[in-house]
Amino acid sequence: MATSEGDGNDSQCPMLSKTLSGPSQSLLFGNLLQIDANTHLSWTKWSKEFGSIYKVSFGPMGNAVVFSGVNELAAAFEPESENDNTFSDRWRPPVLEKIGYAGSISWENWLEGAKQRKHLMKEVFRSMDIEGLLKKEVDAVCDVLSNKEQVDVCELLNQANNNILLSLTLNRGDRYEYNDDEFKILSEVITSNHNRPVIASPMNYVQCLWHTPLYNTMRRNYKCLKSTLQPYIDSHRADFDSENIRDLIDGYLGGIEETSFDVQEAIDHIKFLFPPACSLRVAMQWVILFVTRNDDVQKKIQEEIDQVLTDADEVNDEVVTNKMPYINAVIKESLRLATPVVQLIPHCAIKDTNFKGYEIKKDTIIIPNLWGPNHDPENWVDPFVFKPDRWLNVDNLPPGFMPFGSGLRKCDGYLMSMTALRILTATVFKRFHLKGVEGEKLPSLEDSFMLVGCNHPNHFNVIATNRH
């Protein structure tokens, strides 16, 4: 069934230039059955054979072009003109269309709705005391570290991240205690929603699966999220004050200029915000893991903190940003080495374009691979080694290094995630020395696993010792 590269299948999809090469494909499923569950590893492997821009077939779902080099990523997403929206649409997996993606920020095309939703989110976050709520959450994380003999870090940071997301969306900027029953229910709903594959699901191309429990479970899960969120909309209506926007639901109730949404749309927005926002938990887990694994790095972080802050001083974001270059280097190096989000959410060409000499037609699926360039020895010395020092004295991120994406569809949680990582790292290592548990191996990069586009570390336990 295999057709050799360049023959046959192009005629099924006249969108692609014939000059793009790519792996040979079967007539029915294209390259789908050759793509590893760790999709980024396939994109990276093929880029070594076909170059940093090549085509793959998603069988019945169409053809895609993979951007797998820093030059391609920079040219596509960091264009000189802010108005260059050539690759700003989204490709939506068929199963998502079937479930109904209405009002979902991450999957919407670059139309008025998406622009307004991004604006709304930015304004809501601006009106909230984000640093304050992050500090409270990190204090709660520290309480757990301090009170338990040993701590499952992934579980703890999963709870912390869920609490942050609930504060931002429906809990009026407040936090729940981890043992609160309402929190436990909401947290379970967020986590189970995040754990369902969407892009990689075979339901996208074997549509008879839509009549099986696989699809029904997914649908039930989305419905459950909707019924869980509805009471929060109702209670926000009761005490809404347009002068005091407390969370995303308030933003939908009114008060954010230049936006007009029905408040019910908040449900779809929140529903589809949870999965991309879970990337923060993964990034936090990796930073704690890398620092715990590398005691020399932990010591350097603590020396830096001790030079800047006394025991009694509280960590604040401005101080960490401006006076703690080593912590900032550790965070950037963790985002590079672990690449928590291994590829951007699939983009789509808004119009016909000539990109780097290749004709790319309107509606072509674009897969931007972040993992490959982040581990390419052409770009980084010892790419698989954790070396924060490589970032010292580097003011701007190098072109094409974009852990949060770039351009018009850049992550909406970028600023708050960086604040969260800085506050967490500085606060935890100011207060504690962390080490693994005797007899238990701390996981490494090779032990990681993929879930919903995120590269997760395996579970690990730590013992925290008070430093002061």
Ligand code: HEM
């Ligand atoms: C360290 C943590 C995080 C990382 C590394 C990360 C990374 C990313 C990446 C790579 C994208 C895809 C951009 C693209 O397709 O061009 C994205 C999209 C997005 N992220 Fe994040 N993210 C993080 C945390 C968050 C948080 C905490 C939130 C919300 C509070 C969030 C909300 C979003 C949204 C809404 C999108 C879709 C943007 C759009 O379609 O225009 N992210 N993120």
